[in-house]
Amino acid sequence: MTLNNPSACAQPLIRRIATEEAFTIPEVVVALRDVIQAPGQSLDLEVLRRVYGASLDSRSGLLSALLDLEDGRVRDMDENGVAMHLLSLTYPGVQLFDADTATDLAILANDRLAETIRRHPNRYAGLASFAPQSPLRAAKEMERAINRLKLNGFIVNSHTNNEYLDNRKYWPILEAAEALEACVYLHPRAPSDGMAGPFRDYGLDNATWGFGIETGTHAVRLILSGVLDRFPKLKLCLGHMGEGVHFWLYRIDLMQARAQSWGIVPKLQMKPSEYFVRNFVITTCGQEDHLALDYSIKKLGVANVLWSIDYPFQSTAAAVSFVDTAPISDVDRAAIYHINAERVFHIGT
Amino acid sequence: MTLNNPSACAQPLIRRIATEEAFTIPEVVVALRDVIQAPGQSLDLEVLRRVYGASLDSRSGLLSALLDLEDGRVRDMDENGVAMHLLSLTYPGVQLFDADTATDLAILANDRLAETIRRHPNRYAGLASFAPQSPLRAAKEMERAINRLKLNGFIVNSHTNNEYLDNRKYWPILEAAEALEACVYLHPRAPSDGMAGPFRDYGLDNATWGFGIETGTHAVRLILSGVLDRFPKLKLCLGHMGEGVHFWLYRIDLMQARAQSWGIVPKLQMKPSEYFVRNFVITTCGQEDHLALDYSIKKLGVANVLWSIDYPFQSTAAAVSFVDTAPISDVDRAAIYHINAERVFHIGT
Numbered sequence: 207m208t209l210n211n212p213s214a215c216a217q218p219l220i221r222r223i224a225t226e227e228a229f230t231i232p233e234v235v236v237a238l239r240d241v242i243q244a245p246g247q248s249l250d251l252e253v254l255r256r257v258y259g260a261s262l263d264s265r266s267g268l269l270s271a272l273l274d275l276e277d278g279r280v281r282d283m284d285e286n287g288v289a290m291h292l293l294s295l296t297y298p299g300v301q302l303f304d305a306d307t308a309t310d311l312a313i314l315a316n317d318r319l320a321e322t323i324r325r326h327p328n329r330y331a332g333l334a335s336f337a338p339q340s341p342l343r344a345a346k347e348m349e350r351a352i353n354r355l356k357l358n359g360f361i362v363n364s365h366t367n368n369e370y371l372d373n374r375k376y377w378p379i380l381e382a383a384e385a386l387e388a389c390v391y392l393h394p395r396a397p398s399d400g401m402a403g404p405f406r407d408y409g410l411d412n413a414t415w416g417f418g419i420e421t422g423t424h425a426v427r428l429i430l431s432g433v434l435d436r437f438p439k440l441k442l443c444l445g446h447m448g449e450g451v452h453f454w455l456y457r458i459d460l461m462q463a464r465a466q467s468w469g470i471v472p473k474l475q476m477k478p479s480e481y482f483v484r485n486f487v488i489t490t491c492g493q494e495d496h497l498a499l500d501y502s503i504k505k506l507g508v509a510n511v512l513w514s515i516d517y518p519f520q521s522t523a524a525a526v527s528f529v530d531t532a533p534i535s536d537v538d539r540a541a542i543y544h545i546n547a548e549r550v551f552h553i554g555t
Numbered sequence: 556m557t558l559n560n561p562s563a564c565a566q567p568l569i570r571r572i573a574t575e576e577a578f579t580i581p582e583v584v585v586a587l588r589d590v591i592q593a594p595g596q597s598l599d600l601e602v603l604r605r606v607y608g609a610s611l612d613s614r615s616g617l618l619s620a621l622l623d624l625e626d627g628r629v630r631d632m633d634e635n636g637v638a639m640h641l642l643s644l645t646y647p648g649v650q651l652f653d654a655d656t657a658t659d660l661a662i663l664a665n666d667r668l669a670e671t672i673r674r675h676p677n678r679y680a681g682l683a684s685f686a687p688q689s690p691l692r693a694a695k696e697m698e699r700a701i702n703r704l705k706l707n708g709f710i711v712n713s714h715t716n717n718e719y720l721d722n723r724k725y726w727p728i729l730e731a732a733e734a735l736e737a738c739v740y741l742h743p744r745a746p747s748d749g750m751a752g753p754f755r756d757y758g759l760d761n762a763t764w765g766f767g768i769e770t771g772t773h774a775v776r777l778i779l780s781g782v783l784d785r786f787p788k789l790k791l792c793l794g795h796m797g798e799g800v801h802f803w804l805y806r807i808d809l810m811q812a813r814a815q816s817w818g819i820v821p822k823l824q825m826k827p828s829e830y831f832v833r834n835f836v837i838t839t840c841g842q843e844d845h846l847a848l849d850y851s852i853k854k855l856g857v858a859n860v861l862w863s864i865d866y867p868f869q870s871t872a873a874a875v876s877f878v879d880t881a882p883i884s885d886v887d888r889a890a891i892y893h894i895n896a897e898r899v900f901h902i903g904t
Contacts (some may be wrong), residue, residue, distance in 0.1 A: 257817065370753065398893050400752015404719065408779040409820035414810035415775050418803065419768055423753050426764050430757040446806060451804040454767065456844035457795060460869075461763035470605065471758035495805035499851045519807075 221289045221544040223331075226391065226445045226491050226514035228296035230272040231318050234256045234311055241302045249396035249411040250298055271518035272296050278515070280329060286522040288515070289544070292551055293319060294333040294361040298395050301338065301366050308337035312347055320355040331358045331553050333391055338366040341375055345382040352386045357395040358551040359389040359443075364424045368398040371424070372431035380437045389441040389487070389550050394421040394449070398547065413446075413492065413519075422449040429460060429481045441550065442486050445514060447493035449461060451486075452505050455479035483510065487550055490542070491516035494528035507536045512546045570638045570893040571875065572680075572902060575740065575794045575840050577645035579621040580667050598745035598760040599647055610643045620867035621645050624671045628866070629678060635871040637864070638893070641669060641900055643682040643710040647744050650687065650715050657686035661696055661844075666896070669704040680707045680902050682740055687715040690724055694731040701735045707900040708738040708792075713773050717747040721780035729786045738790040738836070738899050743770040743798070762841065762868075763867060769902055771798040778830045781821040782896035790899065791835050794863060797841035800835075801854050804828035832859065834900055840865035841892070843877035857887045861895045 235258070242254045257268070271536075273280060275293070283291065295315045300308035312335040319332040334351030336344035351357045360383060362371070371380060383390050394417035397405045401423070405416040423446055428434060444451065458478045465471040483506055490499065491514035502511050515525040529542055548555050582885050584607070591603045606617070620627060624642070632640065644664045649657035661684040666679040683700030685693035700706045709732060711720070720729060743766030746754045750772070754765040774793055777783060793800065807827045814820040823830075832855055839848065840863035851860050864874040878891055895904050 242749075257818075365753075368752070372636070372756075385728075397750070398753060401746070401750035403717070404714075404747060404776065405750070407721075408776060408781075409811065409814040410772070410775060410779060412810065412814070414807055414814060414820075415772070415803070418806070419772065422871015423759070423764070423768065426759060427753065427757060430759060430763070432757075446567070447802075450799055450802050453796075453799045454764070454842075456847065457767070457841050458763055460841065461761065462758065465758045465761070465763060468605075474750060492806050492809065493803075497850055497853050498802060498805065501802075501846055504846050 220436035220540060222287060222513065223290045223292060223544045223547040224288055224515040224517065225292040225443070225489050225512050225547050225551065226291050226393070227517045228272055228292050228519065229275055229319070230296045231315055232273065233314055234295065234300070235269070235273070237303055237307060237545065247383070248284045248399055249402045249416065250302065253396050253412050253527060254298070255461065268518055275330075280326075282517065282522050286526050288522060288526065290329055290331060290553070291336070291517065292333060292358060292547065292553070293322070294320055294391060294393070295319075296337045297363050297393060299335050299361065299363045299393075301363050301395070303337075303339075304411070305337060305339035308339050309347070311345045312337045316347065316351050316357065320357060331551060333357065333359045333361040335361060337338060338362060338376055338379060341378045345378040348379070348382040348386060348388070352388050357393060358553060361391040361393050363393045363395040364421050365395065365398040368400055370427050372427050372433045377433075377436070380433065381438055382544070384437045384440045387439070389443050391423060391443040391445070392421055393445060394418060396420060418446055418449045422451045424488065425449065425451050426458070429478045430471065430474070432474055434481045434485050435475045438484075440485055443489060443512070444486055445489045445491050447490055447495070447498050447502055448486070448488035448506075448536060452482055452488070452502065455505070483507065486510070487512055487546065489514040490528065491525065492520055494524055496528075496532050499532055499534070503534065503538065508541045509546055511542050512550065513542050556670070559688060569889060571636060571772070571862065572641060572893045572896040573637055573827045573864040573866065574641040574743070574792070574838050574861050574896050574900065576640035576642050576866045577868065578624055578642050578668075579645045580664055581622065584618070584622070585646065586652055586656060586660060592773050597748055598754060598765065599651065602745050602761050603647070607806065611832055616898070617867055619869060624679075629675075631866065631871050632678065635875050637871060637875065637901070639678055640866065641680045641682060641902070642671070643740060643742070644668075644684045646742060648684050648710065648712045648742075650712050650744070652686075652688075654686060654688035657688050658692045658696070661686045661693075665696065665700050665704055665706065669706060680900060682706065682708045682710040682862045684710060685713060685884055687720070687725055687728060690727045694727040697728070697731040697735060697737070701737050707741065707902060710740040710742050712742045712744040713770050714744065714747040717749055719776050721776045721782045726782075726785070729782065731790045733786045737790070738792050740792040740794070741770055741773060741785055742794060743767060743768060767795055767798045772876060774798065774800050774835065775807065778827045779820065779823070781823055783830045783834050784824045787833075789834055791836055792838060792861070792899070794838045794840050794865070796839055796844070796847050796851060797835070797837035797855075799863045801831060801851065802839070804831060804854070832856065835859070836861055836895065838863040839877065840874065841869055843873055845881050847876075848881055852883065852887065857890045858895055860891050861899065864893050
């Protein structure tokens with residue numbers, strides 16, 4: 207196993223840490239297949255019936271790539287000069303299961319993830335799963351995942367049973383993440399039932415549009431609810447170039463200030479944009495647009511921009527080429543490729 | 556009446572044409588007050604109860620400013636060196652009324668608008684309203700508004716009765732706009748009932764977040780439905796720096812291509828981003844962020860970026876200062892201030 211393959215990239219010695227890299231375990235796949243065969247019309251079920259239907263592997267080999275934490279994945283990393291995957295249980299995590307199943311499978315996935323990292327400590331780090339369906343047990347597992355399993359942060363797939371993390375019932379989760387100084391990666395899922403309607407046509411339900419709108423709306427709820435005044439040190443991560451939220455910050459600030467002056471929204475201690483810069487980092491995957499990267503660095507500061515591939519859903523070569531060829535300084539490139547990830551996710555240098 | 560006030564701005568001689576400038580007429584206000592007093596929980600009713608409630612004028616004088624097409628408005632223009640308002644009936648237009656009321660009020664508003672322009676031909680141009688509730692009568696009024704009243708294009712406030720313009724029933728409207736070579740300004744309104752859920756809290760329903768998500772989703776539906784292959788010369792305008800849609804174009808292209816290769820979405824003749832550049836222009840109002848302007852010019856070409864104030868909802872001085880101080884060439888500044896508006900909205904030079 208080589209750290210990097212010098213022939214595959216322009217800068218063979220830079221440490222590339224990819225931060226939104228998906229895996230799954232057979233037990234979760236079996237449980238998901240049960241869920242998607244049951245009745246239900248949520249957009250996630252629609253999306254997953256396509257992804258986990260019989261035709262998936264014949265289309266793209268996605269499922270086998272998700273299950274592979276050994277040879278195929280490491281070969282893809284080596285061929286593209288990728289030092290490390292920060293692994294996370296793939297969408298939709300455990301959030302479609304009943305609370306007991308979800309809690310058990312999160313524990314199992316975290317154990318399996320920790321074992322994998324122990325086998326490959328230089329190639330893998332990991333984000334722990336938890337079951338928001340049972341917030342107190344989630345907080346307990348979060349503590350175990352960081353303090354005992356030495357995982358690097360958390361992943362959650364946007365809403366849970368159509369509720370968002372600003373809901374007071376989920377505050378034990380936010381409190382645990384803040385206390386553990388562990389970043390929560392707010393990963394997309396399809397729009398919740400309450401906003402599903404216009405996304406049911408033309409493939410808007412998935413990563414083409416709906417995933418980003420769902421997750422961006424979740425982030426804006428966290429900001430505008432005031433919950434980040436309650437948990438000021440909470441760190442959150444948005445993929446897909448920040449799910450576009452920071453393109454809107456000027457307007458959000460303007461309109462929130464007006465609404466606040468009229469007394470019709472929660473009173474915030476800071477401007478919405480200031481929470482975004484303080485409490486959020488973003489990653490690049492799936493938005494390999496140098497203009498969007500330039501905007502993001504200038505708007506948020508390079509320290510808030512991390513690199514990700516979204517393996518195996520997106521091309522490693524494209525993700526590497528994107529940052530390798532970005533018209534930025536090598537100092538900024540190093541920040542995006544590894545320095546920010548090492549800081550935010552407590553990855554040893 | 557002066558064309559520009561030299562003392563108010565850095566470049567007194569440039570022709571500033573503002574393209575999303577709201578007005579209303581007393582008859583529409585009366586009809587809206589009836590609608591919002593009736594039962595109903597749509598987000599628009601929630602927003603409008605705040606805007607048209609008794610407290611509005613005591614808060615901000617918005618309603619009187621919307622009704623004023625003479626002295627107060629012209630004074631604001633003069634004080635800020637604004638040459639022209641491209642006027643449009645304010646949100647939510649006639650789209651909350653029954654089909655007959657809506658059709659009648661659109662005709663009345665268009666007549667009143669045309670009279671106003673005749674009184675001030677150098678200071679005003681106008682976008683015609685129509686009632687999508689009755690698509691055939693809408694198409695007829697669209698023809699009258701352009702050919703007889705000599706108005707400059709159209710405005711529509713996103714969805715109508717929770718349906719979007721890609722729905723085949725609205726194709727007579729798209730066909731008329733294309734045939735008349737008249738741009739349709741796709742103005743925001745609150746998220747439709749089918750996506751209202753997560754926007755009901757913390758003031759997400761309005762211009763802070765929901766307006767843009769609703770309108771951006773509408774634009775993406777128009778692109779991904781394939782309707783722009785049916786009406787290839789249709790021209791649409793998005794305010795608020797494109798409602799953020801063009802920040803997503805890389806990802807939309809990537810994911811739409813994958814979904815199309817799997818045969819699960821409508822087959823398009825071009826990439827989604829190519830429709831956006833061909834069929835859409837954007838305006839700046841409410842996103843007075845030089846970084847977002849820079850991104851937009853580079854992504855879409857300066858010919859696709861127009862200027863607007865969103866009078867009287869936003870500050871004219873801020874909108875002028877935004878473009879006056881933008882780090883762009885004077886050629887680009889002239890394109891944004893007036894050349895693009897003259898071309899897209901057929902405004903005499």
